[in-house]
Amino acid sequence: MAGRTRHSVRRTVLLWVLLMAGLLLWARCDTVTPGEGPLLVVEGFVDAEEPLPTLTLRQAQPLDAAYPLDAATAVTDAEVALQVDGQPVAYRPMDDPPGRYAPDAAPTVPSGSRLALDVEWRGQRVTAESIVPPAIQIDSVRVRASNEPVEGIILDSLFIDPAQLDTLQIDSLRTGASEGFVYLVEARVAWAAPAVASDSLYWVRAQLRPYLPVSLDDFFFKPEQIFPEQEAAKQAGARREWTGVYAVPVAAEAAPLPPHTLRVALIRSGQDYARYASSRDDPQRRDPVSNVSGGVGILAGISVDSLRIQVE
Numbered sequence: 001m002a003g004r005t006r007h008s009v010r011r012t013v014l015l016w017v018l019l020m021a022g023l024l025l026w027a028r029c030d031t032v033t034p035g036e037g038p039l040l041v042v043e044g045f046v047d048a049e050e051p052l053p054t055l056t057l058r059q060a061q062p063l064d065a066a067y068p069l070d071a072a073t074a075v076t077d078a079e080v081a082l083q084v085d086g087q088p089v090a091y092r093p094m095d096d097p098p099g100r101y102a103p104d105a106a107p108t109v110p111s112g113s114r115l116a117l118d119v120e121w122r123g124q125r126v127t128a129e130s131i132v133p134p135a136i137q138i139d140s141v142r143v144r145a146s147n148e149p150v151e152g153i154i155l156d157s158l159f160i161d162p163a164q165l166d167t168l169q170i171d172s173l174r175t176g177a178s179e180g181f182v183y184l185v186e187a188r189v190a191w192a193a194p195a196v197a198s199d200s201l202y203w204v205r206a207q208l209r210p211y212l213p214v215s216l217d218d219f220f221f222k223p224e225q226i227f228p229e230q231e232a233a234k235q236a237g238a239r240r241e242w243t244g245v246y247a248v249p250v251a252a253e254a255a256p257l258p259p260h261t262l263r264v265a266l267i268r269s270g271q272d273y274a275r276y277a278s279s280r281d282d283p284q285r286r287d288p289v290s291n292v293s294g295g296v297g298i299l300a301g302i303s304v305d306s307l308r309i310q311v312e
Contacts, residue, residue, distance in 0.1 A: 038059040038060055039059070039060040039295055039296060040057060040058075040059065040060070040075065040078075040119065040121055040124055040126050040294070040295035040296075040297075041057070041058045041059065041060050041295065041296055041297045042055065042056070042057055042117070042119060042126055042128065042292050042295055042296075042297035042298070042299060043055065043056040043057075043297050043298060044056070044082075044117065044297075044298070044299045044300070045273075045298075045300055045302050046109055046113075046115055046130070046132055046299075046300070046301045046302070047109070047132075047302055047303060047304055048109065048110075048111045048132045048133060048134065048135040048136075048268075048301065048302070048303035049108060049109070049110065049111060049135045049303075050108065050109060051106040051107065051108055051109070052082070052084070052089060052103045052105075052106045052107060052109060054094070054100050054101060054102050054103075055080060055082070055091060055100070055101045055117075056099055056100055056101070057074070057075035057078055057080070057099055057101060057119065057121070058073045058074055058075055058099050059073050059074075059075055060296065071098045071099075073099070074097075074098035074099030075099055075121060076093045076098050076099065077093070077121070077122075078093075078101075078119050078120065078121035079119065079120040079121070080092075080101050080117075080118075080119050081117075081118050081119075082103070082115065082116070082117050082118075083114075083115065083116040083117075083118075084107070084109060084113050084114075084115060085113050085114055086114075089103050089104060089105060089107075090103070090104045091103050091104070092104060109132055109301075110132070111132055111133065111134045111135055111303070112131070112132060112134070113131070113132040113301065114129070114130075114131055114132075115128075115129060115130045115131065115132065115299060115301055116128075116129050117129070117299045119295075124294060124295070125294050126292055126293065126294040126295040127292070127293045127294060128291055128292045128293065128297075128298075128299035129291070129299070130270065130272060130273075130291065130299050130300050130301045131270055131301050132301030132302075132303075133194070133201075133202050133268045133269055133270060133301060133302065133303050134194040134195065134202075134268065134303065135268075135303045135305075136191055136204070136266050136267075136268040136303040136304070136305050137191060137192065137305050138189060138190070138191050138264065138266055138305050138306075138307055139190045139191050139192060139239065140189075140190045141187055141188065141189050141190075141264050141307070141309055142187070142188040142190075143185060143186070143187050143188075143262070143309060143311055144185070144186050144188075145183050145184070145185045145186075145248075145257050145311070146183050146184045146185075148183075148253070149181035149182055149183050149250050149253060149255070150181065150182055150183075150184060151180075151181050151253065152180065152181075152182065180249060180250075181249070181250050181251075181252065181253050181255070182216060182247040182248060182249050182250065183247070183248045183250060183257045184245055184246075184247055185210070185245065185246055185247070185248055185257075185262075185311065186243060186244070186245050187208055187243070187244050187245075187246075187262065187264060188241055188242070188243045189206060189241065189242050189243075189244070189264055189266065190235060190239050190240065190241045191239065191240055191241075191266055191305075192237075192238055192239055192240075193229065193238040193239070193240050194229070194268075195238070201270060201271075202228075202229040202230075202268055202269065202270065203226060203227065203228055203229060203268070203269050203270065203271060203273070203274035204226070204227060204228075204229045204232065204240075204242070204266055204267065204268055204269075205224070205225075205226045205265075205266070205267040205269065205273075205274070205277055206224065206225050206226075206227075206242045206244060206265070206266055207223065207224045207244075207263075207264070207265040207266075207267075208223040208224065208244040208246050208262060208263075208264060209223070209262070209263040209265070210223075210246050210248065210260055210261070210262045210263075210311075211260055211261045211262070211263070212248060212249070212258075212260055214249050216247045216249055220245075221245050221246055221247055222243075222244050222245050223244050223245070223246045224244070225242065225244065226274050226277055226278050227242075229268065246262075248260065257311075257312075259310065259311065259312040260310075260311055261308055261309070261310055261311070262308065262309045262310075262311050263306060263307070263308050263309075264306060264307055264308075264309065265304065265305070265306035266304070266305050266306070267302055267303070267304050268302065268303040269300055269301070269302045269303075270300070270301065272289075272291040272298070272300055273298065273300035273301075273302055275288075275289040275291075276288045276289055276290070276291070276298045276300065
């Protein structure tokens with residue numbers, strides 16, 4: 001598709017989004033048995049071939065309590081150490097923002113490094129372990145839009161394809177709904193598999209985020225997916241490929257596809273991060289799956305690559 005340009009997106013922006021999304025979920029969980037004090041929430045994402053990041057520590061609160069992300073919930077008096085391949089690195093609390101801890105030194109973390117976190121706080125001990133995966137890099141992105149928009153029913157933020165429903169179901173949705181049109185845009189993302197004997201240890205989180213005035217979602221769109229890397233489609237050599245689809249609303253059937261920016265991201269990780277990310281929106285769970293012992297949260301070695309494409 002003509003008019004596409006590419007440039008890297010800062011990893012720190014994506015890591016911050018991941019961090020805040022997890023904190024808002026975990027921080028609202030119930031406290032432990034009365035007398036034990038509030039549960040400690042730990043968040044940290046260590047990116048392959050990048051300097052050691054800051055860590056975030058907060059106190060969990062009851063589900064029915066307000067949760068300000070400020071000094072009221074921040075943990076500022078913990079002792080924090082992170083071992084990288086057996087070498088300890090002490091972390092110190094930062095003055096601003098409260099609850100963040102910075103390493104005394106910030107060496108680049110090689111792929112394959114083993115991580116071990118140890119936190120002491122008011123008689124509680126919290127530990128977590130992880131392994132930093134091989135660095136991931138997007139090789140190519142191919143974008144293709146439908147030649148003409150698809151007609152359907154728009155209900156709130158959902159686009160419902162009439163082919164997916166029978167007449168009775170469509171009629172029941174017409175209250176508060178409107179007919180509309182969307183272009184379906186397909187993005188094929190390719191990357192190189194890890195240069196190891198087997199990639200069965202690794203998972204990939206693939207994301208498409210179009211920057212549009214109105215974003216639509218539905219069960220037949222696939223703008224994000226988490227999957228074992230070895231299950232991704234194989235291409236020539238050691239390349240893997242994933243295909244995602246998103247929708248771009250337009251006002252009329254004859255309207256052209258609006259130019260827009262698309263952010264494409266890949267996150268390689270181990271199973272701990274995959275379980276955490278997959279369980280964040282699970283309606284059957286109160287909080288995401290944690291790999292932290294003695295508390296909740298996540299310490300994960302990951303590798304992130306992302307780019308922006310101009311779609312016209």
